[in-house]
Amino acid sequence: MSAWSVELRGTVGSRTLDVSLRADGGVLALVGPNGSGKTSVLRAIVGALAMTHARIDVAGMALHERPIEARKVAYVPQGGGLFPHLDVRRNVAFGAEASRADTLLEQLGLRELASRAVGRLSGGERQRVALARALALDPALLLLDEPLSALDATARRSVRTMLAEHLRAWGGPAILVTHAVADVRALHADVAVLEAGRIVQQGSVEALCAAPATPFVDAFVTG
Amino acid sequence: MTRSLAGLAALALLGVLVLPLVALVVGTSPSQLQQGLASPAFVPALALSLRTTFVSVVLLVLAGTPLAWWLAHGRGRWRRVVAGVVDLPIVVPPAVTGVALLRLLGRRGLLGDALDSLGIVIPFSTSAVVLAQVVVAAPFFVQGATTAFRRVEPDLIVVARTLGCTPMSALRRVALPIAMPGLVGAACVAWARALGEFGATLLFAGNLPGVTQTMPLAIVRGLEADVQVAVAFSLALVAAGAVLLLGMRWATARMTEHR
Numbered sequence: 001m002s003a004w005s006v007e008l009r010g011t012v013g014s015r016t017l018d019v020s021l022r023a024d025g026g027v028l029a030l031v032g033p034n035g036s037g038k039t040s041v042l043r044a045i046v047g048a049l050a051m052t053h054a055r056i057d058v059a060g061m062a063l064h065e066r067p068i069e070a071r072k073v074a075y076v077p078q079g080g081g082l083f084p085h086l087d088v089r090r091n092v093a094f095g096a097e098a099s100r101a102d103t104l105l106e107q108l109g110l111r112e113l114a115s116r117a118v119g120r121l122s123g124g125e126r127q128r129v130a131l132a133r134a135l136a137l138d139p140a141l142l143l144l145d146e147p148l149s150a151l152d153a154t155a156r157r158s159v160r161t162m163l164a165e166h167l168r169a170w171g172g173p174a175i176l177v178t179h180a181v182a183d184v185r186a187l188h189a190d191v192a193v194l195e196a197g198r199i200v201q202q203g204s205v206e207a208l209c210a211a212p213a214t215p216f217v218d219a220f221v222t223g
Numbered sequence: 224m225t226r227s228l229a230g231l232a233a234l235a236l237l238g239v240l241v242l243p244l245v246a247l248v249v250g251t252s253p254s255q256l257q258q259g260l261a262s263p264a265f266v267p268a269l270a271l272s273l274r275t276t277f278v279s280v281v282l283l284v285l286a287g288t289p290l291a292w293w294l295a296h297g298r299g300r301w302r303r304v305v306a307g308v309v310d311l312p313i314v315v316p317p318a319v320t321g322v323a324l325l326r327l328l329g330r331r332g333l334l335g336d337a338l339d340s341l342g343i344v345i346p347f348s349t350s351a352v353v354l355a356q357v358v359v360a361a362p363f364f365v366q367g368a369t370t371a372f373r374r375v376e377p378d379l380i381v382v383a384r385t386l387g388c389t390p391m392s393a394l395r396r397v398a399l400p401i402a403m404p405g406l407v408g409a410a411c412v413a414w415a416r417a418l419g420e421f422g423a424t425l426l427f428a429g430n431l432p433g434v435t436q437t438m439p440l441a442i443v444r445g446l447e448a449d450v451q452v453a454v455a456f457s458l459a460l461v462a463a464g465a466v467l468l469l470g471m472r473w474a475t476a477r478m479t480e481h482r
Binding site for chain 1 (some may be wrong): 378383384387
């Protein structure tokens with residue numbers, strides 16, 4: 001387990017972001033109302049959003065001191081962010097050696113789809129390819145922005161199971177934005193709740209259930 | 224009733240677009256065409272048109288691509304102002320552009336003395352032809368390229384960066400390939416506009432055979448001397464445009480079919 005911590009302070013548009021997160025590893029679910037700044041938090045950790053103060057420590061490495069391309073923070077934006085001009089294999093191998101990409105294609109059951117154009121993938125397949133590409137980087141920290149939204153109920157269940165299985169097998173630290181407490185439980189994740197640019201509560205689902213700090217937390221844990 | 228009126232109007236528009244070209248082709252016998260193309264002005268004018276438009280498009284692509292990227296994804300309030308400036312040659316008549324170029328770069332123009340002292344003379348030279356073409360065709364390339372770059376989701380660039388790309392390599396490996404069909408289309412439209420450029424060239428570069436006489440200018444000169452020559456030159460220009468259009472359709476279809 002690699003412990004990590006994130007401190008971010010700055011403004012994004014008209015919103016102030018003042019976020020402090022830490023975890024001992026595993027998956028942390030970042031939840032919050034629409035417009036609370038969840039995607040901004042991820043983009044700031046990646047390094048794509050300038051902050052007045054940013055500190056990102058993962059397993060003793062000060063990632064904020066590195067440029068984006070050297071941070072080893074893998075980012076899966078909403079919809080997967082697959083490169084439309086490349087097939088599945090080339091997407092997965094984009095930031096990794098071919099042999100590593102082939103291993104990931106195999107592990108995520110994508111070998112059959114390797115030469116398929118990404119425009120012809122289903123929503124669930126897209127998330128699978130995006131995860132393979134992110135893990136191929138061997139990231140220090142993995143960021144997933146709503147990988148389970150915009151999927152129908154069946155695909156959502158299967159992607160959730162796929163994520164739980166592969167994130168556990170990988171074992172590295174991940175932050176995942178979601179709207180559903182069922183996702184949090186399936187992924188055995190702790191929860192951090194972001195409201196209006198601040199973390200209002202962080203802990204296990206049980207801890208949040210026992211003492212919800214805000215009406216949003218209460219509504220979230222009761223599903 | 225309304226539907227048939229609208230259909231009639233559309234048909235009339237198509238007629239206006241196609242019938243003049245039909246008249247151009249139908250009214251010319253092969254021997255007349257051959258005779259017209261044998262005119263000593265033909266080869267130099269065609270060669271000059273091809274040479275100058277090639278240089279113009281290369282210059283436009285080199286300078287216009289970074290500008291289009293900035294217009295599509297840059298920040299700041301100057302973006303709108305710059306986009307307006309780039310579009311100006313569309314609303315300014317080409318003849319006005321020609322006069323304006325003369326007022327800037329002519330011997331008695333704004334920069335005339337400075338250029339004179341450096342021994343540089345632009346008006347009525349082949350460089351003037353290229354400059355006129357670049358100015359009138361620029362909005363067509365930059366607009367098309369900007370639209371093409373807007374289709375590149377900013378998130379994809381961020382993802383490419385996280386996967387080890389520097390800003391330049393993200394542009395090369397992700398943004399350019401995604402935008403490529405649009406960029407090629409924009410370059411073709413700009414080339415067509417440059418090929419047809421007349422007004423600004425006439426005023427700023429003149430009509431000197433072999434030096435500044437491009438095909439459209441040769442057509443005008445031909446019209447004064449021998450209508451058949453003008454018709455034959457026009458047909459050659461139409462053929463060049465058709466080849467360009469078909470080539471562009473084919474190239475962009477090929478680039479997008481695997482997506």
